[in-house]
Amino acid sequence: MYTIGQISEMFHIPISTLRYYDKEGLFPEMERKSGIRKFSEKEVEAIRVIECLKTSGLEIKDIKQFMAWCTEGPSTYSKRKELFEKRKEAIEKEMKQLQKTMDMLKFKCWYYETAIEDGNEDHLNQMLPDHLPKDIQVLYDNAHS
Amino acid sequence: MYTIGQISEMFHIPISTLRYYDKEGLFPEMERKSGIRKFSEKEVEAIRVIECLKTSGLEIKDIKQFMAWCTEGPSTYSKRKELFEKRKEAIEKEMKQLQKTMDMLKFKCWYYETAIEDGNEDHLNQMLPDHLPKDIQVLYDNAHS
DNA sequence: GTAATACCTAAACCTGACTTTAGGTCAAGA
DNA sequence: TCTTGACCTAAAGTCAGGTTTAGGTATTAC
Numbered sequence: 001m002y003t004i005g006q007i008s009e010m011f012h013i014p015i016s017t018l019r020y021y022d023k024e025g026l027f028p029e030m031e032r033k034s035g036i037r038k039f040s041e042k043e044v045e046a047i048r049v050i051e052c053l054k055t056s057g058l059e060i061k062d063i064k065q066f067m068a069w070c071t072e073g074p075s076t077y078s079k080r081k082e083l084f085e086k087r088k089e090a091i092e093k094e095m096k097q098l099q100k101t102m103d104m105l106k107f108k109c110w111y112y113e114t115a116i117e118d119g120n121e122d123h124l125n126q127m128l129p130d131h132l133p134k135d136i137q138v139l140y141d142n143a144h145s
Numbered sequence: 146m147y148t149i150g151q152i153s154e155m156f157h158i159p160i161s162t163l164r165y166y167d168k169e170g171l172f173p174e175m176e177r178k179s180g181i182r183k184f185s186e187k188e189v190e191a192i193r194v195i196e197c198l199k200t201s202g203l204e205i206k207d208i209k210q211f212m213a214w215c216t217e218g219p220s221t222y223s224k225r226k227e228l229f230e231k232r233k234e235a236i237e238k239e240m241k242q243l244q245k246t247m248d249m250l251k252f253k254c255w256y257y258e259t260a261i262e263d264g265n266e267d268h269l270n271q272m273l274p275d276h277l278p279k280d281i282q283v284l285y286d287n288a289h290s
Numbered sequence: 291g292t293a294a295t296a297c298c299t300a301a302a303c304c305t306g307a308c309t310t311t312a313g314g315t316c317a318a319g320a
Numbered sequence: 321t322c323t324t325g326a327c328c329t330a331a332a333g334t335c336a337g338g339t340t341t342a343g344g345t346a347t348t349a350c
Binding site: 159161162165169179180181204205206 | 336340
């Protein structure tokens, strides 16, 4: 059993945020001892799930829904599984987006390296949009598709 | 040359958002014809850069700074390059985070598949935290590290 | 000539996710 | 005793990134 201060240190999450999560219903089963929150292993795992679902782009109110399902028992297993499957798809999509963004960034790094060498963008402008060096062309095309 | 409506369709960005970007100084060189915005190729490329920098986690005010550097000429090439290098690092970090999140999601999918098969979480609770099937253990450990 | 479109501005409003404030309880140590 | 530190609440405040509203202009279509 942990106090809110211990949990805050463990996860580097502000105490105010933990209280906010609690107020939003993200720890529906959490116990209290004369008003003071007692975080058990259950809540510790809940926090890991909250961070995971948040990173996957889920909103607090939908995380609350998930936590509610968890208290409902085995009848909600398949709902819970489907939620995680959807989050997997969302993350996959986001990773593709990030890869495309990465290609743009790599292209821009090359672009400015070259501009620094040349002292201007004249040569670069002549090469755009489809006479770039092969490896750079790939980045440019992916970023602009 | 494009109107705001054409650009909105091209990029699937609301007109209100394009006007907001303009108000925030993200198109410092944009021309107008009797009050009406004229988006040139320069602004089209600016929008691609805006989307890229936004995805990388940069705030609007910092994107504005970048756009201002672009109007200052060759003296800011190295500042601009450094910005893109930093964004690359940010994206790399984010991708690692997403990979960890993905491992958690995969673990949870397996977890609920198994719970559905078993009808309860008893067997699963016996396996936790370090007697999971090998491939699942890897996901679990990565997600909980 | 009038009605429909597509554009414009300034300013108010909205949303999600927190954070801060103001005021209070309770237990341990000097 | 009294003060320090860790906890508590309700309610207000903050911030980024837009969106909506209200009112206006300018061109084209019938």
